[in-house]
Amino acid sequence: FILNMKSVLHSRNIFLSLLAVVLYAHSSCWACTLTSKNAAQAEEKDWWQTAQFYQIYPRSFQDSDGDGIGDLKGITSRLEYLKDIGVTAAWLSPIFKSPMVDFGYDIADFYEIQSEYGTMDDFRELIAKANALGIKIILDFVPNHSSDECEWFQKSLRRERGYEDYYVWHDGKLDADGKRIPPSNWLQAFRGSAWEWREERQQYYLHQFAVQQVDLNYRNPAVVEQMKRILRYWLDQGVAGFRVDAVPVLFEVETDENGQYPDLEVSGTTDDKDDRTYLKNNLVENRPETIDMVYQWRQVMDDYQRIHGGDTRVLLIETYAPPAYTMQMYGNRSVEGAHLPFNFNLITVLKQGVSATTVQEAVDEWMKNMPAKRTANWVIGNHDQRRAASRYGVQRTDAMNMLVLTLPGASVTYQGEELGMIDGEISWEDTVDPAACNSNKDIYENFTRDPSRTPFQWTAGTNAGFSTASKTWLPLAPQYQTLNVDVENSSARSHLKIYKSLVELRKSSKTLQNGSYKYKALAEDLFVLKRFLNGYDTIIYVANFGDKTVTVDLQSEFDATLPSTMTLKISSLDSTKTLGSDINPKSIILAAGEALILSSHTK
Known part of the structure; x- marks a missing residue:
């Protein structure tokens, strides 16, 4: 009887628990919510899980010797600035020996520093000073290809x-007239065939990027x-880890039983036959073997820490890929993968337009697909994209930084996003990016990445304080007299x-570090995010991504548990509201582009 009674009570408890879950889910069906258990909330996170990563494009950060090109000594001289803005780890775009066809992403020697950037002694000085300031340094690892000037390629040739x-070589094939043609119709990222013939070897080699960037054979x-x-x-x-470049293209399909590579199907997305997107790239991107290679690199990181001790060495993966593929980068139940596969959703999804609904779609796509017990990350820009303020609209600069x-x-912050830097205006004559140079002056602006790579803006003075040279490697962006560190400080x-x-706020708030979340697009242009943690202040982010003033009742439209009064902690630049003032969540008026951070005090 006692056993039966226990069984009945147990069944009743299960039923009540399920009923509570169903009722709760129904009450918040239009909002995306995650509530952690207290044990999970109290869990201590590793340094990278709440880190503020900051990308430095070395060529454009600070020039120390007056040649118009940024360098390592320049970065070292500005580390205090990174400390001042709270950077946890600085990721440096490639600093290795390179002919600079793709500005460091074509590496001739993976073990040497590019001479115009400095020496190994300069690098060690940078590491030492960064360590003293508590800033970690992460390097850009470019595994897919080397420069054609690399010793390995010359030997392979x-x-x-x-x-x-060492590289992907092929004899090619003969057409109907007996003429030798490339092995397949594959296209490179910078327009045209992905195959290049070399007389010395009487074979073609594969290059998924520029002709000078030769694909290694994994x-x-x-x-x-x-x-x-x-x-x-x-x-x-002494580096703290790596950002790994262009991972999805690491492997391509193997040859068939006749030793031939298959052609790719036409995608139907463009009529430009030289554009890589003219073809479906499923045979040359996002291959299953690539996932395993990421797992192997993670093992290198973990083995190194186990042997040498110290903080976790991190692996950050660049992967513009579908969610089902990207999420495998994290690892699985038996194998660890990347600590953070980069999340570009706030870039890719918002290309269809900036609104609360596209923001929710971007956040949903990551949070609803991310495996349990993994860490999210948020990116709004990098050296391959137009600047965030130019893409999203200057009036949304603070709203996007707040969201991230x-x-x-x-x-992840790309240098200059904290200032609201905008795109440079680069003429065809000043264009140096191979993605644009491989096109023509009529269409180059569709491909160029130069506008986001202009020199960092330190002052309103000569060359924005970046260099004393008579000419910088790229022209300065507009408005550097007002959008610079000195003026904004x-x-x-x-x-x-x-x-x-x-x-x-992020560094001091246990809620932002460890708290649960709930978010919702209340209308086409109104997005709200709640971060909450038992025993700590609740944080609310609310933003109007539209072009018209709106009024919102957060209690009735989003969360009935919000208090009647909240404190305004942070507001966007053009907001007229007073910091520290009381805000009634039942009636918040938001101007176009306005964003607020509110806090409710625990009792």
Whole structure:
């Protein structure tokens, strides 16, 4: 009887628990919510899980020797600035020896520093000072290809022993007239065929990017081990991890039984036959073997930490890929993968337009697909995209920075986003990006990445304080006299000061570090995010992404549990509301582009 009674009570408890879950789900069906258990809330996070990553494009950050090109000593001289804005880890775009066809993403020697950037001693000085300031340094690892000036390629070209199959070579095929043609119709990222003929070897080589960027052969164990050796070498120099470039194209489909590569199908998305998107790229991107390689690199990171101790060495993966593929980068139940596969949803999804509904779609796509116990991350720009303020609209600069720094997980800032820097205006004559140079002056602006790579703006003075040279490697962007560190630091209110306030709140708030979340697009243009943690202040982010003033009742439209009064902690630049004032969540008026951070005090 006792056992039966226990069974009945147990069944009743299960029923009541299920009923409560159903009722709760019904009450918040239009909002996306995650509530952590207290044990999970109290869990101590590793440094990278709430980190503020900051991307430095070395060529454009700070020039120390007056040649118009940024360098390592320049970065070292500005580390205090990074400390001031709360950076946890600085990721440096490639600094290795390179002919600079793709500005460092074409590496001639993976073990050497590019001479115009400095020396190994300069790098060690940078590491030492960064360590002293508590800033971690992460390097850009470019595993898919090397420069055609790399010693490995020259040896492979000559078929030297051990290097014969270091790259992807093929004889090609003969057309109906007996003329030799490329092995397949594959296209490179910078327009035109992905195959290049070399007379010396009487074969074609694969290059998914520029002709000078030769694809390495990851089906060769010697290449796999060589790249792991590179990782260990730079870990020995004191770096805290790597951002890994262009991972989805690491492997391509194998040849068929006749030794031939298949052609790709036409995508139907463009009529431009030289554009890579003219073809479906399923055979040359997002292959299953690539996932396993990421897992192998993670093992290198973990093995290194196990042997040498210290903080976790992180692996950040660049992957513009469908969610089902990207999420595999995290690992699975038995194998660890990347700590953070980069989340570009706020870039890619918002290309269809900036609104609360597209923001929710972008956040949903990551949070609803991310495996359990993994860490999210948020990115709004990088060196391959037009600047955030130019893409989203200048009036939404603070709203987007607020969003990235209040969503759960790690944040990534590209240099200048904290200032609201806008795109540079680069003429065809000044264009240097190969993605644009491989086109023509009529269409180059559709492909160029130069506008987001202009020199960083430190002051209103000569060359924006970036360089003393008579000419910088790229022209300065407009409005550098007002959008610069000096002016924004000395202003009563500025994008930079708002950014710093966000970072300070993020670092001090257990709610933002460990709290649960709930978010909702209340209308086409109105987005709200709630971060909450038992025993700590609740944080509300609310933004009007539209062009008209709106009024919102957060209690009735979003969350009935919100208090009757909240405190305004941070507001966007053009907001007329007084910081520290009381805000009634039942009636908030938001001007076009206005965004607020509110806090409710625990009792």
